[in-house]
Amino acid sequence: MTEQSLKTILKMNDLTKAGDLKWSTWRIPIDSLTGLERLLGNAYMSTVKGKDIRIYKYESRHYYDEEQFDWVPHYRLEFIDNNGKASWEFPEELALADLYESIQYRQSGASEFFTDFLADE
Numbered sequence: 001m002t003e004q005s006l007k008t009i010l011k012m013n014d015l016t017k018a019g020d021l022k023w024s025t026w027r028i029p030i031d032s033l034t035g036l037e038r039l040l041g042n043a044y045m046s047t048v049k050g051k052d053i054r055i056y057k058y059e060s061r062h063y064y065d066e067e068q069f070d071w072v073p074h075y076r077l078e079f080i081d082n083n084g085k086a087s088w089e090f091p092e093e094l095a096l097a098d099l100y101e102s103i104q105y106r107q108s109g110a111s112e113f114f115t116d117f118l119a120d121e
Contacts (some may be wrong), residue, residue: 005090009077012048013099016106021046023103026054032078032086036061040073044103045080052080057100075100 024053026043033039034044043056055077061069075096090096105111 001093002093006093006095009090009095009099013095013102016099018104019101019106021048023055023107026056026084028055028084030054031084032089033058034060037074041104044100044107048073052082054078054080054084055096055100055103071100078091101102 012021016023018076023044023046026045030039030043037058040057040059043054045052045054047053055075057075059071059073059075062072063069074092076092077090077096077099079088083085
């Protein structure tokens with residue numbers, strides 16, 4: 001399962017970079033975050049092969065002892081139902097950070113900005 005999920009994440013990243021996989025900003029609260037997790041930035045959703053998926057960056061506490069902790073960033077990719085409830089979560093993979101970054105880059109319009117801005121040169 002892990003190998004298939006990794007291949008799926010890598011393919012989604014390639015399709016996102018190519019502009020073939022479109023994402024939209026998720027604006028509804030995310031119920032799969034626990035009380036010790038907090039959202040960082042935007043969450044995004046897309047539909048792939050008839051399945052709704054959502055990705056987001058979040059942070060959780062990593063405790064050194066009972067009183068001391070650091071906030072550690074993570075990424076979560078999950079299937080969601082029609083109500084936005086998570087039905088299954090992909091295993092945590094380093095490739096999720098790359099996918100999230102690719103989505104942010106596409107959503108920001110940075111590529112179009114660079115092309116327009118540098119067109120006069």
